[in-house]
Amino acid sequence: MTQSLRNSEGNYVGPGDVKDQRKGGRAADIYAARAFRDFGDGFAAVLLPVYLAAIGLGPLEIGVVATAALLGSALLTLGIGFLAVRADRRILLMAASGLMVATGLAYTQSSTYALVLLVAFIGTINPSSGSVSIFVPLEHAVLSRLVADAHRTKAFARYSLLGALAASVGALAATSPDFLVTTGMSRLAALKAMFVLYAALGVAGGLTYARIPAGPKTSPQEEPAAALGPSRVIVYKLAALFSIDAFAGGFAVQSLIALWLFSKFGLSLSTAGVFFFWSGVLSAVSFPIAAWLSSRIGLVNTMVFTHIPSSVCLIVAAVIPSRDAALAFLLLRSALSQMDVPTRSSYVMAVVTPPERPAAASVTSVPRSLAAAASPAIAGALFAAGLEAWPLVICGALKILYDLALLWAFRHIKPPEER
Known part of the structure; x- marks a missing residue:
């Protein structure tokens, strides 16, 4: 079993990373940011193939875009997990929110297959219902830091519950383009408006992440030699x-x-x-x-x-x-x-x-x-x-x-x- 140091509360800590001792922490900010993100993912995953068909892509091309998005999400998730060992996770979460904003806006401007493929690969919209996302390893690590060991599982239960409910509401919001069409907006413009909303949710998430306490400072001597060490x-x-x-x-x-x-x-x-x-x-x-x-x-x-x-x-x-x-x-x-x-x-x-x-x-x-x-x-x-x-x-x-x-x-x- 992995050996590590304990702090005064008996919680495990490692070099350069300690429990946040502020009363109540900022776990609620992680919950709120995930709710914003999953609400956006809920409607974006449903509307993405509809939007791609509306700009002229066929079933095979849409399938390739979905594969590119899944592969890109997996690589980003894996990469950010190893990068976060030496970087402030709050800053990385804010940067990921910036990528979410860029993804939503880029889709509204993408009209060619090649550009759509590029946005899908490097963007944050994942067409699956899985939990692979650039945000996940960062949120898990920050949430674990913000709560005591005794409350960690309850915190993850709330985190999962709010995410699931937000995604369900987001899926219902996927019908919004039909309503926008009744107001005189073209169907393509209505679909683009939803991706603008996705970008706005990225802004809201980034502002919420900014409220999280910064991670502890580490000296070069305290930095771990590898992202995965004794465990x-x-x-x-x-x-x-x-x-x-x-x-x-x-x-x-x-x-x-x-x-x-x-x-x-x-x-x-x-x-x-x-x-x-x-x-x-x-x-x-x-x-x-x-x-x-x-x-x-x-x-x-x-x-x-x-x-x-x-x-x-x-x-x-x-x-x-x-x-x-x-x-x-x-x-x-x-x-x-x-x-x-x-x-x-x-x-x-x-x-x-x-x-x-x-x-x-x-x-x-x-x-x-x-x-x-x-x-x-x-x-x-x-x-x-x-x-x-x-x-x-x-x-x-x-x-x-x-x-x-x-x-x-x-x-x-x-x-x-x-x-």
């Missing part, structure tokens, strides 16, 4: 396990579950919309419950002992013949399957030294995103072969294996608050 082995093991989990999850992404429901039960679009709304609500409200549960049984136990039942529910839903029963099991799965989100983030931040936190967040999140991108194609092939239930069964089985491996490998590595 390197732990981080790589976690990244490998999390990648298995993400690969499994790719077999049952929301679009594939929707396809399965339409195919097996002839579910209507309106019924599916209501189902996925409540599925999202159940996932969101499970975050604070996960924080409460982890304070009683531990972070790793919470991840494992909520994940396994959710995987069982998915497998049962895949094979049960009743539509209502299948929907009920899927909703139960939604109430359990995301409880590892705040606990996983909190655990990663807890078992590494503070200087390693940005790199640890990057290294454990980027491979997840890349692994998750591989399995939907396999699931599609199984659907095409008529094996429509198999992707859900494979997802559940692989996740159970991941949970057992996680419990075996990390059952004795405790965060500070559990010792």
Whole structure:
């Protein structure tokens, strides 16, 4: 287990990085900034393909743009995690907000395929619902600094909850161009107005990040030699396990579950919309419950002992013949399957030294995103072969294996608050 120093409160600290001792900290500013960002991501991810089609791009070109955006996001996320070990994370967050502003404005001025590809690659708009973003490793590291160890998991639960709710509202805001068209604005101008709003949200986020206390000053002698030092082995093991989990999850992404429901039960679009709304609500409200549960049984136990039942529910839903029963099991799965989100983030931040936190967040999140991108194609092939239930069964089985491996490998590595 990683060894590091403790401060007067018993929290782990490393060279050049200490807990912020101000009463209450500025964690609320991180929550607010994420809400601004996720609200923008919520409508931008929906409107991006619509906008690209409106400026004349075809399906293949739009797919390449989406791939470029995902690859660019992954590389930026990985790079910023290693850069943050020697830079003020507040300044980096403000710079990332500046990139968000530039991205929104650049899309409004992009009319050629080559320019769109460039903006997608270096910009902040991610067409997926994943958590790979240049902001994530920085926010995780700063949030961990601003709260005590005993409150870290609750802080990540609030962080995840507000982000999920903001993204849901943002998705609803994607209908705004239709309203703007009724006021006499052209459809293309209405779509561009939403990207201007995205840029404005970047300004709001940057101003919010500016309120965060500056990170501690470090001398050249105090700077760590590498972004990942004593906790390197732990981080790589976690990244490998999390990648298995993400690969499994790719077999049952929301679009594939929707396809399965339409195919097996002839579910209507309106019924599916209501189902996925409540599925999202159940996932969101499970975050604070996960924080409460982890304070009683531990972070790793919470991840494992909520994940396994959710995987069982998915497998049962895949094979049960009743539509209502299948929907009920899927909703139960939604109430359990995301409880590892705040606990996983909190655990990663807890078992590494503070200087390693940005790199640890990057290294454990980027491979997840890349692994998750591989399995939907396999699931599609199984659907095409008529094996429509198999992707859900494979997802559940692989996740159970991941949970057992996680419990075996990390059952004795405790965060500070559990010792």
